[in-house]
Amino acid sequence: MSDQSTNSVAFVRTEEVPASAPPSTATGPVKWIKDNLFASVGNSILTIVSLLVIYKVLAGTLPWMLNGIWNSNSLAECREILQGETGACFAVLSERWNQLIFGFKYPADLYWRPSIACVLFFFAAAPVLFFKLPRKMLIITGLFPFIAYYLIWGGSIFTPILALAGVVAGYLVYARFVTGSFATGFFGGIAAAFAVWIIGGYILPDVEITEGAMRSVPSRDLGGFMLNMMLGVTCVSLSLPIGIALALGRQSSMPLIKYVCVVFIEFIRGVPLITLLFVASVMLSYFFPPEATVDLFLRVVIMITIFSSAYIAEVIRGGLAALPKGQYEAGDSLGLDYSQAMRLIILPQALKISIPGIVNVSVGLFKDTTLVSVISMFDLVGMIRGPILASTDWNGVYWELWLAASVLFFIVCYGISQYSQWLERQLATGHR
Structure with a gap:
């Protein structure tokens, strides 16, 4: 009996049997292919057809x-x-890359100036796009527009200095009076900026370009993908605050402000962008004083900004309408006035909700900058359709040029899309 007990104890395990690996069809790439590509008969047929098309x-x-x-x-x-x-004849890209990027009139010995401006743009945009960076970097963001203007256009250095002085004066007046009344601070800041610009324009004489000064480049010499980037960055940056103001104005309780914003938004959204560009090219100069020579680039920026701000206003209005009424009542219960409640409670939440729509408008606006080629501005598309294909050496090269243009636009638009998705994850936009 004892021998049997001893023998039976010897066969009792002191540890668990290690788990066996799952079959290859239940994990790894095989399972993923089965679940995603061949989960059903219909999916299998679509997968096979798609593979044939790709092949x-x-x-x-x-x-x-x-x-x-x-x-x-x-x-x-x-x-x-x-x-x-x-x-393919990719040699056209090797020979004409400078015209595709900078246009055919921008001086070749000055390519370093817009190149430096492009590098500075990433440093200037970083503290705005990535909010965890030191706030001191916003100084670069504030100075970038004036430095970039001087690098790209050149000319008298007093022009960007005077513009910067007007902006600083406007901000100081706004910061001084905004605590009492938002309207007083806002319009007071605008008045102060214009006062500095007007007075400075009379006091400072026109400085002629002398030896050692930055060579001036007129706007008509800008072109290529550089022009698309300049229009896209400038118009998106300006249209966002204008769109916010229009969205708030459309929800205003003051009838005059409300109806002006409604008429403006609905009229602009009902007019094609190409029509506004023709207005900028032909008619907009008639709205300025006869002695004023308004640059075509500035006129195009005004029209594209107006166009995109109307669409951004509707996107932000949707974000404002998505907030529950309790958020507005929370500001009243805390004793906040209208500007404080909007700045601290309402707009941060509405802008988070509106991120996908704002990015969609921004991507569409950047692609729509190619429409300036119809008003004789030689952007990337204008360069391909005009000087490059018109030359006898490269007449007949199409796919290579359009493929290169598609790649450039895809890189920028895909980068914007990926950043927006990252920003949504960081801000937890999903309302869990």
Whole structure:
């Protein structure tokens, strides 16, 4: 009996059997493919059809791209090198890259100026886009527009200094009176800025360009993708605060302000952007004094900003309408006035809700900057359709140029989209 007990105890395990690995069909890539691509008969058919389409597209484009020619002086020379084989003539990008980026009139020896402005833009945008960075970096953000103007356009240094002085004076007046009344501080700041600009314009003489000064470049010499970036960044930056003001004005209890904002928003949203660009090119100069020569770039910025601000206003109005009434009552219960409640309670929540819509308008606006080519501004599309394709050396090159333009716009728009998704995750926009 004891021997049997001893033998039975010897077969009792003192530790658990280690878990076996799951079958290959229940985990890893095989499971993902099964669940996402072949989960049903319909999904399997769609997957097979999609793979066939991808194969056909890649089979036709990859040999064309991989057999491309990057070094030649003309399309005819590209065809001689290919000797009848299929291949792209990417040499047009190698030879005309400077015109695609900077336009064909911007001086080649001054390319370093917009290049430095582009690098400074990332430093200036960083503290605004990534709020965890030191707030002291906002000094770069505030100075960037004036530095960029002087780098790109050149001319007298007193012009950006005078503009900066007007902005500083306006901010000081606004900060002094905004605690008593928002309207007093806002309009007082605008009046102070214009006063400095007008007085400075009379006091400071026109400084002629002398030796050692920054060479002046007129706006008509701007072009290429640089022009698209300048229009996109400037118009988006200006349209956001204007759109906020229009959205608040549309919800105002004052009938005059409300109806003016409603008429403005509905009229602008009902007019195509290309119509406004023709107005900027032909008619807008008639609204300024006869002796004033308003730059075409400034007129285009005004019209595109007006157009995009109307759409952003409707996006923000949707965010304001999505907030429950209790949020507005919370400001009243705390004893906050209208400007304080909007600045501290309402707008932060409404802007978080409106992030996807604002990004959508911004991406659409950046792509719509290509419409300036219809008013003889040689942006990236204008350069392709005009000087490059009109030249005898590259007449007939289409796919290579449009592919390069698509890649440039895709990089910028995809970057904006990814940043917006990151910002939504950081701000927990999902209302859990």
